Amino acid sequence: MANDVYQTPFNSRYAGDEMKLLFSPRSRYSTWRQLWLWLAEAQKQLGLPITDEAIAQMEAHVKITDEEFEAAAAEEKRRRHDVMAHVHVFGRVAPAAAGIIHWGATSPYCTDNGDLIAMKRGLDLLLPPLARLIAGLSAFAKDYKGLACLGYTHGQPAQPTTVGKRACLWIQDLLLDLRNLERARDDLRFRGAKGTTGTQASFLQIFDGDHEKVEQLDELITQKAGFKSVFTVTSQTYSRKVDVDIINALGSFGATCERFGGDIRHLAMLKELEEPNEQDQIGSSAMAYKRNPMRAERLCSLGRYLRNKPKEALDTYSAQWLEMSLDDSAIRRITIPESFLCADACLILLLNITAGLVVYEEVVKRRIEAELPFVSNLDPDRLSLAKDQQMATENLIMACVQKGLSRQDAHEEIRVLSLEAAAQVKERGRANDLIGRIRQCDFFEPIHGSLDILLDPNTFTGRAAQQVEKFTQPGGEVETALRSYHDHLSDTIKTPDLHV
Incomplete structure (x- = not known):
């Protein structure tokens, strides 16, 4: 069936x-x-x-x-x-x-309080694996804190960073999600026993006008349900703005998932990094050689769905009439569960992907070597070079000055050679030969012996490795955020088969 x-x-x-x-x-x-x-x-x-x-x-x-x-x-x-x-x-x-x-109760005593209990428990289920995800990515970041790689701005090669530093950017966003979900959970209040329009009239009648007992009833039920506080005022329902706050936090996490999945897909396209791939996994029914980033693609798909759920909650809240209207019922039965189920599915994928990330270090090095001659530590406008010809030339210019050469002359020589090298790359599809041209140019003879040191990729990554260390060190930002999850960080979760 x-x-x-x-x-x-x-x-x-x-x-x-x-x-x-x-x-x-x-x-x-x-x-x-x-x-x-x-x-x-x-x-x-x-x-x-x-x-x-x-x-x-x-x-x-x-x-x-x-x-x-x-x-x-x-x-x-x-x-x-x-x-x-x-x-x-x-x-x-x-x-x-x-x-x-x-x-003395009305239907939302069951439905609303039940939904609040479910959402609170749902957030409790999401937070520990999110903490484990952050902890796992932190270990990855530390392992690769010093591996120089191309940075990309505008989708184009830019100043080098490190693989570990890039992972810290993902972690930073996930820490914001951790905070948002914690805040959503901790801000949750119970609806309690409020009656048909929220006035508690029915309970006041049951208790023969004893206001104190009506308030005690609210407090007792709230304690039994495990909530720290109860709304003082509600209509027949709790405000649907509460749903907005919770699903906004989940939707924001969905956006993080789509962005992370996109980065993994781009890096896989460049063959620098790859998600785990099963031994018998098939990438294409026609192209047997393919290894597709299917998990990251699925993560983008589910993340996109999740980040659009807040609109449903916003529409539902804004459409409510006076003390209550039932046009919220059907959509909430869909929006709330599916938001949590989708967030759970995204976390399962993230944990799977990040636990088996493969870094192809030689490809990373080869790509940075191909572009490094065009990188500069200065803004393109300040160098007056073509925008796609920017890499380590500033180091070379400064080295020339230290050897007694004119900065302006060095700048002009590199500008001319860079244009020639760029033409080889763009018009003839050849490798970048700027450094070879510099080695053959008599003007640069005083620095020929220092070129290998001046072009070491690690000299262009700034404080990337140190930033990773500070970010992930004991007592640092990551550890502080994960402190309350210490007992959960080694947990394993039972996951479904990872279908497409």
Whole structure:
């Protein structure tokens, strides 16, 4: 039967088991039952006539069974109301509590509080693997902190950086995502027991006008649910702006995923770096030689989907009327779970990709050697050279000056030779021969013996290696951010097969 109906790919291909279970129907409706139990326990504690037997029966049937799913579906078809359908079915298995289940509450007591619980748990599931991702990339950055590579601006070769420093740029963005998700989780407040339009009128009536007990009820339920605080004011629902804040954080992470995946794909295209590749993996059904960056491509695809989810949350929030309107219900059933499932899928991919990144050091070196003669430490406008002829010429000019030659004469000689070398590269497709031309030019004879040192790529990477060390050192920015996740950094997660 499962193969005869549509299934979301998040469930069948991409997301992990824990996140799928969290947003499953069983988890959703069992959470409703748990909320009804907490409500009854708190009401009993505050003096309402609820028996121990009622509490015991509810407690024994918190987890909904397959048979009860069928009964609830039949009730919902009859009553056209999902919450009341589940109230009736819960009452059948806990008959001593049938009369007090959902006492004083309205539907969002279950649906809204349930969604808040799910989102809080969802963020708790996402944060540890995100911390492990950052820790793994930090180790990678330290391993390659000194490996010089071409930097790229405008998609064109630019001042060299290092492979490790580039990884730190990815880490920096992921640290912002870690902060955003932590903040979203820590800012979450519980809706609590607020009644039909948020005035708590029904609970005030139940407690015979005792305002203090109504407030205590709110606080007790909030504590049982594991939240630090409860909204003082709500309408029938909590403000959908809360969803906006959470899904914005997830969407921002999605943008990071797409950007990271794009960098991996570009570097794979240049053959400098590659994602892990399985022994029997097939890149193309027609071109047997291909090794495609399929994981990075999938990461870009899922990241793009995730970064567009915030608009759904924004549209839903802004369309709400007065104390509540039900046009938010259907879309929230899709937006919230799929945002979390997509973020989970992205993390699984990121952990897989970064755990097996392959750096082709000889290719990295060859590419930088091909472009290095055109790199300069100065802005193109200050050198008055053609923009694609910029590499280590400033070092050569300064060395000439130290040998007593004129800076302006050296500048002019290099400018002319650079134009000639550029013509060889662009018009004839030949290798860059600027350094060979300099070696053959009598003007530069005083520095011929120093050319190898002057053109060492590591002399052009500035403080890249030192920046990596400072960024990842004990007590540094990365370690400080990951301190609370220390016990999770060595965890392994059970991941699904990585399908296309």
